[in-house]
Amino acid sequence: MIKNILANLALALAYVVLPLFLPWWSVAIVAFVFGYLASNGLRAFSQASSVLALIWGMWVQMQNAPNGGLLAGKIGDLFGGISAVQLVLITAALGGLIGGLFGYLGYSFKQVTRPA
Amino acid sequence: MRFLTLGILTLFSVGLLWVLDTHNPFGSPVPAMGRLLNPVTGFWANAEPQGDFSNQKLLLSGLNKPVDLVFDERQVPHIFATNTEDVFFAQGYITAYNRLWQMDMSTRKVSGRLAEVVGERALSSDLLQRRKGIVKAAEAMLKAWEKSPEDSKALHAYVAGVNAYISALKPAQYPLEYKLMGFKPEPWSALRSVLFIKAMAEDLCARNEDLAATNTRTILGEEAFRDLFPEYNPKQSPIIPSEVKWNFAPVQPLPKVEMAESILSGLFPDQNIPQPFEGIGSNNWAVGPQKTLNGNPILCNDPHLGLTLPSIWFEIQMQCPDFNAYGVSLPGLPGIAIGFNENIAWGETNVGQDVLDWYAIKWADKDKQSYHFDGGTRQLETREEIIQVKGRKDPVKIQVKYTHWGPLVFGDSTNSPYYSLAMHWLPSENPGKRDHYELASFIRLMKAKNYADYDAALTGYDAPAQNFVFAARDGDIALKVNGKFPIKRKEQGRFIQDGSLSNNAWQGYIPREQIPQVHNPSRGFVASANQHSTDETYPYYYNGGFDDYRGRFINRSLEAMDSITVKDLMALQNNPHSLQAEEALPLLLKLLPRDQLKDREKAVLKKLEKWGGNYQYQKTEPAIFQAWFDSTYVMSFDEIIRWRDSVEVLSVESWRFLDLLDKTPNHAIFDWQKTKKAETAADLVLSAFQKVCKDLNKTPARTWGSLNNASVNHLARIPAFSRTNLPISGHAQAPNAIRNGHGPSWRMVVELGKDGVKAWGVYPGGSSGNPGSPFYDHMVDQWAKGEYNELFFMRNAQDKRKAQKSVWSFNPK
Numbered sequence: 001m002i003k004n005i006l007a008n009l010a011l012a013l014a015y016v017v018l019p020l021f022l023p024w025w026s027v028a029i030v031a032f033v034f035g036y037l038a039s040n041g042l043r044a045f046s047q048a049s050s051v052l053a054l055i056w057g058m059w060v061q062m063q064n065a066p067n068g069g070l071l072a073g074k075i076g077d078l079f080g081g082i083s084a085v086q087l088v089l090i091t092a093a094l095g096g097l098i099g100g101l102f103g104y105l106g107y108s109f110k111q112v113t114r115p116a
Numbered sequence: 117m118r119f120l121t122l123g124i125l126t127l128f129s130v131g132l133l134w135v136l137d138t139h140n141p142f143g144s145p146v147p148a149m150g151r152l153l154n155p156v157t158g159f160w161a162n163a164e165p166q167g168d169f170s171n172q173k174l175l176l177s178g179l180n181k182p183v184d185l186v187f188d189e190r191q192v193p194h195i196f197a198t199n200t201e202d203v204f205f206a207q208g209y210i211t212a213y214n215r216l217w218q219m220d221m222s223t224r225k226v227s228g229r230l231a232e233v234v235g236e237r238a239l240s241s242d243l244l245q246r247r248k249g250i251v252k253a254a255e256a257m258l259k260a261w262e263k264s265p266e267d268s269k270a271l272h273a274y275v276a277g278v279n280a281y282i283s284a285l286k287p288a289q290y291p292l293e294y295k296l297m298g299f300k301p302e303p304w305s306a307l308r309s310v311l312f313i314k315a316m317a318e319d320l321c322a323r324n325e326d327l328a329a330t331n332t333r334t335i336l337g338e339e340a341f342r343d344l345f346p347e348y349n350p351k352q353s354p355i356i357p358s359e360v361k362w363n364f365a366p367v368q369p370l371p372k373v374e375m376a377e378s379i380l381s382g383l384f385p386d387q388n389i390p391q392p393f394e395g396i397g398s399n400n401w402a403v404g405p406q407k408t409l410n411g412n413p414i415l416c417n418d419p420h421l422g423l424t425l426p427s428i429w430f431e432i433q434m435q436c437p438d439f440n441a442y443g444v445s446l447p448g449l450p451g452i453a454i455g456f457n458e459n460i461a462w463g464e465t466n467v468g469q470d471v472l473d474w475y476a477i478k479w480a481d482k483d484k485q486s487y488h489f490d491g492g493t494r495q496l497e498t499r500e501e502i503i504q505v506k507g508r509k510d511p512v513k514i515q516v517k518y519t520h521w522g523p524l525v526f527g528d529s530t531n532s533p534y535y536s537l538a539m540h541w542l543p544s545e546n547p548g549k550r551d552h553y554e555l556a557s558f559i560r561l562m563k564a565k566n567y568a569d570y571d572a573a574l575t576g577y578d579a580p581a582q583n584f585v586f587a588a589r590d591g592d593i594a595l596k597v598n599g600k601f602p603i604k605r606k607e608q609g610r611f612i613q614d615g616s617l618s619n620n621a622w623q624g625y626i627p628r629e630q631i632p633q634v635h636n637p638s639r640g641f642v643a644s645a646n647q648h649s650t651d652e653t654y655p656y657y658y659n660g661g662f663d664d665y666r667g668r669f670i671n672r673s674l675e676a677m678d679s680i681t682v683k684d685l686m687a688l689q690n691n692p693h694s695l696q697a698e699e700a701l702p703l704l705l706k707l708l709p710r711d712q713l714k715d716r717e718k719a720v721l722k723k724l725e726k727w728g729g730n731y732q733y734q735k736t737e738p739a740i741f742q743a744w745f746d747s748t749y750v751m752s753f754d755e756i757i758r759w760r761d762s763v764e765v766l767s768v769e770s771w772r773f774l775d776l777l778d779k780t781p782n783h784a785i786f787d788w789q790k791t792k793k794a795e796t797a798a799d800l801v802l803s804a805f806q807k808v809c810k811d812l813n814k815t816p817a818r819t820w821g822s823l824n825n826a827s828v829n830h831l832a833r834i835p836a837f838s839r840t841n842l843p844i845s846g847h848a849q850a851p852n853a854i855r856n857g858h859g860p861s862w863r864m865v866v867e868l869g870k871d872g873v874k875a876w877g878v879y880p881g882g883s884s885g886n887p888g889s890p891f892y893d894h895m896v897d898q899w900a901k902g903e904y905n906e907l908f909f910m911r912n913a914q915d916k917r918k919a920q921k922s923v924w925s926f927n928p929k
Binding site for chain 1: 118119121122125126128129132133136137149150151152153154155156157158159160161162163164165166168292296834835836837887888890
């Protein structure tokens with residue numbers, strides 16, 4: 001249990017720190033490594049996905065809220081009338097998709113390279 | 117099997133990542149969504165907190181001494197520096213901070229480098245810009261500026277400031293539009309700043325009607341042409357009042373050369389040479405102490421331009437030991453273009469004089485590479501232009517061909533009849549050696565204390581020529597039609613000229629002391645609104661596009677006003693009254709045969725009779741009148757208008773139209789070609805009115821506002837970043853010259869009191885160029901309502917009156 005919490009914290013930290021120095025898609029590398037180290041496929045997918053979704057969602061909301069949704073509303077308009085809140089959720093979902101995919105990919109990679 | 121699943125999964129995941137990181141994937145218009153949405157470098161980073169006024173300390177290399185930037189409640193920067201170079205450095209920095217993408221795009225457009233970032237769709241625009249030889253001209257201008265320490269010091273300090281900002285930029289901080297369009301900022305250069313002046317020149321002094329006039333004369337014949345297109349409106353109320361006498365011996369132009377008929381006969385097919393927007397201009401005036409309530413001179417200026425977001429103007433105060441000036445600057449150029457200091461105020465409107473002429477080249481060889489000139493032959497020169505096109509592997513290379521007159525703008529195909537046309541444009545001429553140039557003119561105005569300083573400041577300013585209005589605390593008012601003006605013989609440059617004769621060249625330039633100017637006229641005010649510079653007694657010929665209504669209306673208004681206050685002049689700037697409508701409506705009403713109207717039509721007429729010419733946005737009368745007027749115009753000049761689809765032709769000026777309606781309603785031009793009957797003006801006025809009423813039966817009358825659609829569009833026309841359908845009253849021919857996306861881009865009123873200067877201003881935008889900032893468009897509604905901000909003119913950095921919100925401290929690294 002504690003080990004799991006620590007793993008999630010390490011995952012969250014890596015999700016935040018790496019893209020500060022590397023391109024935005026470095027979060028995919030983080031998810032991949034996490035998946036590679038995960039004990040099962042479900043965990044690799046769900047944790048890599050949910051943690052990134054949560055982080056991206058919170059992170060962009062922290063920028064969106066003080067702005068009063070001004071810019072997100074305009075960008076949403078560009079994409080056919082999406083609201084600021086919806087755009088926050090879409091960003092979170094995109095994070096979830098990338099995290100989950102690469103988490104599971106990392107896990108699958110281990111399965112292939114290290115046969116049980 | 118596991119390998120296969122893994123392979124597919126890998127391919128899908130990496131593929132998805134690639135799509136999310138690629139701008140316009142598979143040729144779609146979609147930006148790189150991962151780049152755009154991620155929290156670190158995505159658009160979220162451009163979402164500025166509301167009410168963010170934080171202090172900052174920055175270490176910048178290139179700075180000499182510490183500089184303070186104080187921001188007021190509207191986020192206007194007030195720069196305090198201890199030397200002149202630092203004040204321009206800080207201006208460059210803070211302008212780039214707010215407007216980098218705008219600076220980049222405006223100079224890319226004029227120099228033909230848009231396709232590099234937006235791809236094929238900008239290629240034709242880029243090709244045309246290259247063929248106009250803009251960059252070559254800018255290079256020559258920069259070379260001249262470099263030799264003037266006054267100009268070059270400010271320029272290089274400004275460039276260094278812009279680059280200090282750009283070089284520290286991280287991808288997360290790129291202006292939003294870079295993220296949406298998928299390209300990166302590049303370092304700024306002195307050439308870029310010069311290109312910005314060329315962009316202004318293209319906007320303001322590139323109108324040319326040589327082709328259209330030549331065609332129209334060919335179509336109509338000499339007599340009808342002279343009749344319909346007189347050059348001077350006798351009702352004109354020129355900028356320089358008639359009391360000014362021309363006490364000088366003018367330079368005599370060479371006599372006329374007979375042109376070879378072959379050059380002027382035959383119609384050139386329409387090639388749609390893009391022309392700057394017509395029919396709109398700017399207002400400025402200054403009223404002297406004897407006309408104002410409290411005896412202080414007051415200066416006003418509202419330049420009308422294409423309205424954009426980010427705004428064309430950037431409001432700023434700049435202080436250093438040399439000057440303390442406040443006003444609006446143009447992003448890309450150091451200095452303040454329209455503004456004031458403790459002692460004087462200045463502003464500009466555009467001069468409509470024609471400084472772009474076309475010359476028909478006579479070829480000396482069948483390949484059209486050499487041409488006849490004064491009995492000899494000359495060779496074309498070429499310059500290779502390389503255009504990078506986004507999405508293409510190899511750049512597009514073209515050879516731009518130059519005659520000594522200027523470039524063959526349509527030099528792509530030797531078969532085109534346009535191939536033989538060389539363009540001579542004043543801003544493309546080598547400026548030659550002088551003690552100062554345009555930039556220094558503005559810097560000298562920022563320093564100026566009195567009329568003599570103003571006078572000396574303007575001698576280095578060539579183009580685009582402007583009506584520089586001036587007022588000083590000591591009570592002086594003045595106006596100079598200032599710029600470099602070619603000396604032309606009568607009608608020279610009105611039509612395409614024979615390019616094989618040196619006699620057809622401009623015959624030098626009007627000496628500066630002979631340009632139209634007025635200082636403290638007896639009427640107590642000076643004013644300009646793009647109308648004719650002078651009356652017909654001015655000894656030099658000039659032609660071009662001039663206003664016929666605003667200038668007269670403003671002169672009439674100022675003449676009648678007395679004990680003037682700041683509020684009165686604000687009201688005049690916002691006045692939606694069109695003199696065109698005021699004069700046209702009674703003429704139409706007089707000609708309209710009332711006995712032939714049905715009851716419904718009479719009801720419409722009743723409404724119009726009560727309308728005096730105010731274009732109020734809530735009203736339907738202006739829209740009905742406009743439709744009636746326009747439709748009468750189109751039927752009247754059907755003989756000319758029908759050519760519009762195939763060749764470029766002139767449009768009869770509206771003042772001449774009114775003149776014809778008034779004095780010669782039986783003129784043959786009113787005969788509508790479609791019918792056998794020989795119509796008169798009355799017939800056309802009636803059928804136009806019936807048509808308007810018929811349309812009103814089908815669809816209810818629209819308000820003027822919904823028709824005029826006053827808008828401030830984003831520079832890249834992104835609707836979400838634009839403001840449209842603004843509730844604002846006005847018309848192109850009214851002082852408040854609102855027409856769609858054009859109108860007053862900055863309204864300024866300055867009162868030069870004995871106890872200090874007071875000023876008010878507003879523009880439809882805000883300091884920030886970032887659509888994610890509350891200061892992006894916060895003044896738009898205020899501007900639409902005709903409200904002003906009192907401008908916070910600080911005496912020093914410690915001037916902590918109500919408005920100061922934050923301070924940025926720049927220190928040398």
